[in-house]
Amino acid sequence: MVNRGGTCVRRTQVGIVGAGPAGLFLAHLLHRQGIESVIVENRSRAEIEGTIRAGVLEQWTVDLMNEMGLGARMMREAHFHSGITLRFNGDSHHIDMEGLTGGKRVTVYAQHEVIRDLVAARLEDGGEIVFNVGETSLHDLDTDRPKIRYRCGKDGEVEEIHCDFIAGCDGFHGPSRAAIPAAVRTDYQKVYPFGWLGILTEAPPSHPELIYANHERGFALLSTRSPEIQRLYIQCDPKDDIAHWSDDRIWSELHARLATKGGWSLTEGPIFQKGIIAMRSFVCDPMQRGRLFIAGDAAHIVPPTGAKGLNLAVADVVVLSRGLVDHYRSGRLERLEQYSATALRRIWKAERFSWYMTTMLHRNEAETPFEQRIHLADLDYVVHSHAAATALAENYVGLPID
Numbered sequence: 001m002v003n004r005g006g007t008c009v010r011r012t013q014v015g016i017v018g019a020g021p022a023g024l025f026l027a028h029l030l031h032r033q034g035i036e037s038v039i040v041e042n043r044s045r046a047e048i049e050g051t052i053r054a055g056v057l058e059q060w061t062v063d064l065m066n067e068m069g070l071g072a073r074m075m076r077e078a079h080f081h082s083g084i085t086l087r088f089n090g091d092s093h094h095i096d097m098e099g100l101t102g103g104k105r106v107t108v109y110a111q112h113e114v115i116r117d118l119v120a121a122r123l124e125d126g127g128e129i130v131f132n133v134g135e136t137s138l139h140d141l142d143t144d145r146p147k148i149r150y151r152c153g154k155d156g157e158v159e160e161i162h163c164d165f166i167a168g169c170d171g172f173h174g175p176s177r178a179a180i181p182a183a184v185r186t187d188y189q190k191v192y193p194f195g196w197l198g199i200l201t202e203a204p205p206s207h208p209e210l211i212y213a214n215h216e217r218g219f220a221l222l223s224t225r226s227p228e229i230q231r232l233y234i235q236c237d238p239k240d241d242i243a244h245w246s247d248d249r250i251w252s253e254l255h256a257r258l259a260t261k262g263g264w265s266l267t268e269g270p271i272f273q274k275g276i277i278a279m280r281s282f283v284c285d286p287m288q289r290g291r292l293f294i295a296g297d298a299a300h301i302v303p304p305t306g307a308k309g310l311n312l313a314v315a316d317v318v319v320l321s322r323g324l325v326d327h328y329r330s331g332r333l334e335r336l337e338q339y340s341a342t343a344l345r346r347i348w349k350a351e352r353f354s355w356y357m358t359t360m361l362h363r364n365e366a367e368t369p370f371e372q373r374i375h376l377a378d379l380d381y382v383v384h385s386h387a388a389a390t391a392l393a394e395n396y397v398g399l400p401i402d
């Protein structure tokens, strides 16, 4: 670090804003190819390692973690399922993802566990992650010396990272997307009229795999975190106040929505965390401006029903890292210039799948009775047609990156 006119300046090849899945995977992918990076993150290490997000990994994400030597704890502690259960009209239907996709499985490993593994390995490799930064802004993006300017802490000194490229991996509310001028950018968005109320409960698993239920009272999902901790969700009004939801009310909705004709029962336990999240689909096109490339939630959002969020962020940075590696090897920029177009082709397919799972599985009073019946027909089709089940399975376990 050098001091220029009172401002401390760090120099690196790729400056990364945000230590979520996109930023951390990118730093690891670049390091493996001998490319230096520095990550700045406005939260603390404890915060990023404790933020609870969806927990399903696509098969290639699991393979990538293993290839990078980051998968040891995941292979010990994750839950590997051969498929999922779709439940509607009181009947359960197993979708055999493993059989339908030539051996690809559903891996349940919470996002914050992935983050913990990636942060620890990055710091062990001598990588730099500057936590707790204050106000952050991006500069000189149309030159070949772009800069990240940030405050150390809330009221601290201003520092700068001078780099060749900036990766904006700073989530939906970070400054990166806003640095692509609105005049050259199209934002595509759909807001759903429902949200998810999610709980963590101390209880043993009630079922060996995830259950996605469409019930007349609304959607419900049963997932897991560990042999002792389960994650469950119910569809609710996104504007509802969590204070309206006593534990008894939550359990009674879960029992009703997950009930089967077959006598299966849900095991209750103490609820130790609960909250409501809104649901939206969002895509920003293009995902680049000059020497800034945005990835993950900074560029797109999916509703959690397809379990795609983390995987989509990792796929972006795999594409981005290839462009950066090509540049540092050959001096060419062509592959990097293709980043947005290449990433968006896969992103739109994941957006389609997440929207499809969401509309098929939720109850939406704003829809016509005709549309609501179409979703039930869709479910009936998926569980009785090999072709339709295969299409669902190949999307769920993850489409190829190329």
Ligand code: PHB
Residues within 6 Å of the ligand: 053, 054, 055, 056, 210, 223, 224, 231, 304, 305, 306, 307
């Ligand atoms: C979760 O375990 O949090 C989870 C699982 C599957 C989803 C969404 C969330 O589709």
